[in-house]
Amino acid sequence: MKRWAPWLTSLALVLIVLWARGPRRRPAFRQRSLLMDTLVTITAQAPEGVDPAPAVAAAFSRMKQVEETFSSYRAEAALARLNATGRLAKPPEELRQLLEASLALSRRAEGRYDPTLGAVANLWGFGPEPPAGPRSPPGDATLAPALAASGVAGVTLTPEALTLRPGLHLDLGGYAKGYAVDEAVRVLREHGVAGLVDAGGDMACTGPKPGGAPWRVGVRHPRDPEGLLGVVSLTEGAVATSGDYERYFEHDGKRYHHLLDPDTGRPARHHTQVTVRAPTCAQADAWATALFVAAPAQAQELARAAGLRALWVPSDPASPRTGDLVLEPRP
Amino acid sequence: MRRPPFATAWDVPVLLALVAAALLVARWGVGRRGPPTSLHITTGGEGRTVDLEARILEISGDRGTSRVEVDAAGGVRFLESPCPQQLCRTLGPISRAGEAVVCVPNRVLLELEGESSGDLDAVTQ
Numbered sequence: 001m002k003r004w005a006p007w008l009t010s011l012a013l014v015l016i017v018l019w020a021r022g023p024r025r026r027p028a029f030r031q032r033s034l035l036m037d038t039l040v041t042i043t044a045q046a047p048e049g050v051d052p053a054p055a056v057a058a059a060f061s062r063m064k065q066v067e068e069t070f071s072s073y074r075a076e077a078a079l080a081r082l083n084a085t086g087r088l089a090k091p092p093e094e095l096r097q098l099l100e101a102s103l104a105l106s107r108r109a110e111g112r113y114d115p116t117l118g119a120v121a122n123l124w125g126f127g128p129e130p131p132a133g134p135r136s137p138p139g140d141a142t143l144a145p146a147l148a149a150s151g152v153a154g155v156t157l158t159p160e161a162l163t164l165r166p167g168l169h170l171d172l173g174g175y176a177k178g179y180a181v182d183e184a185v186r187v188l189r190e191h192g193v194a195g196l197v198d199a200g201g202d203m204a205c206t207g208p209k210p211g212g213a214p215w216r217v218g219v220r221h222p223r224d225p226e227g228l229l230g231v232v233s234l235t236e237g238a239v240a241t242s243g244d245y246e247r248y249f250e251h252d253g254k255r256y257h258h259l260l261d262p263d264t265g266r267p268a269r270h271h272t273q274v275t276v277r278a279p280t281c282a283q284a285d286a287w288a289t290a291l292f293v294a295a296p297a298q299a300q301e302l303a304r305a306a307g308l309r310a311l312w313v314p315s316d317p318a319s320p321r322t323g324d325l326v327l328e329p330r331p
Numbered sequence: 332m333r334r335p336p337f338a339t340a341w342d343v344p345v346l347l348a349l350v351a352a353a354l355l356v357a358r359w360g361v362g363r364r365g366p367p368t369s370l371h372i373t374t375g376g377e378g379r380t381v382d383l384e385a386r387i388l389e390i391s392g393d394r395g396t397s398r399v400e401v402d403a404a405g406g407v408r409f410l411e412s413p414c415p416q417q418l419c420r421t422l423g424p425i426s427r428a429g430e431a432v433v434c435v436p437n438r439v440l441l442e443l444e445g446e447s448s449g450d451l452d453a454v455t456q
Contacts, residue, residue, distance in 0.1 A: 009346075028452070032373075032431060034440060039433040043452055201456035220456035225423030231451065241455045275455060331450040 038200035055191030059184035070176035113290035114262040118169025119146040126258040135249040143265040178285035204238035204281040222273040230327025240284035242292040243273035268293040273313040367428040367443035392437030
């Protein structure tokens with residue numbers, strides 16, 4: 001009688017180990033570009049035998065088009081012209097629609113996200129027209145007129161033109177960047193390519209990877225550039241993070257960051273970081289700003305009303321993190 | 332009739348060899364990713380690849396010179412850039428293949444090349 005048992009046992013062991021290791025991963029195609037003042041990375045996976053490069057090139061091309069309309073830094077961009085003159089006749093329909101959407105989100109966020117703070121951001125050095133000289137916090141007398149000119153009520157949209165109250169500057173930075181990401185995702189989908197479009201850490205995916213696996217997105221630790229709080233598995237929609245470490249300067253030992261409270265014109269201080277999941281990157285980006293600026297109780301209520309999952313890291317390091325966005329353990 | 336033994340002396344080394352082979356394939360098999368092999372530098376739309384020998388690099392960008400350190404462990408970080416905020420210096424070193432760091436005002440992009448390691452596709456920040 002043959003002794004099959006040891007051979008069957010060892011074969012089973014080999015199969016179990018190989019199965020646990022998982023299938024060989026197809027390397028992803030990754031390309032980067034500097035757009036909208038940030039590093040944009042597109043990671044793509046195409047079906048077997050399909051080259052993802054043309055789809056990725058088309059996605060970057062579309063993002064560049066969005067930048068050419070919505071940049072506040074390029075003088076020829078429609079948004080920059082609107083800010084410079086206060087009125088834009090026959091504006092591009094895309095600008096009108098995005099402006100309407102951002103104003104609507106501002107209202108839903110009870111003003112915690114405010115796209116009309118461009119003049120205030122300039123005074124802090126976070127906009128296209130920073131003050132000359134070394135950075136320092138602007139005083140109340142400097143901030144007051146810029147704050148008085150801001151506010152969504154100062155934006156008028158008619159079929160013929162977009163008009164801004166004198167002194168009001170639009171800052172669509174986060175919303176427009178998120179919109180560009182959403183447009184890149186749309187282009188990848190149209191080409192039949194699965195992908196993750198990441199603009200400076202705010203990102204959206206076309207869906208799961210081929211085979212159904214999620215995109216694995218680490219959530220950065222707010223005080224350790226190499227550390228992670230955990231991981232989000234993304235199979236749809238977008239994720240964005242706002243933190244006080246993204247753009248800031250220090251003066252007299254204190255950090256002054258770019259996430260401004262619309263009521264005071266000064267950096268919001270309730271949180272160190274917030275991460276938000278949303279259906280689109282434009283929404284995720286704007287809501288991340290709103291939920292960072294809002295005080296904790298209001299922020300939680302806004303997220304609940306908007307049906308968003310979020311995670312807050314409070315500015316007090318002794319306080320625990322809050323929110324219903326559950327992170328997987330770090331790898 | 333006597334039952335044959337489950338394994339004989341000859342079976343043991345063969346079984347051990349099979350188990351060892353399975354573990355080796357699982358740990359170091361096809362598809363394992365390695366450390367970074369080179370640094371790709373992009374400025375003004377043009378790119379070049381350099382090795383990861385420990386030294387300080389001076390890289391010309393749109394606004395001036397960025398100083399970049401390649402350390403003995405192959406980590407790369409910005410030491411200094413000609414921009415007011417110097418945010419690139421706060422980003423910390425990159426050390427794994429596939430990672431990138433950028434000075435946006437000076438338009439200097441640094442990417443570590445090699446087969447990407449780790450299970451993450453991106454980091455939200």
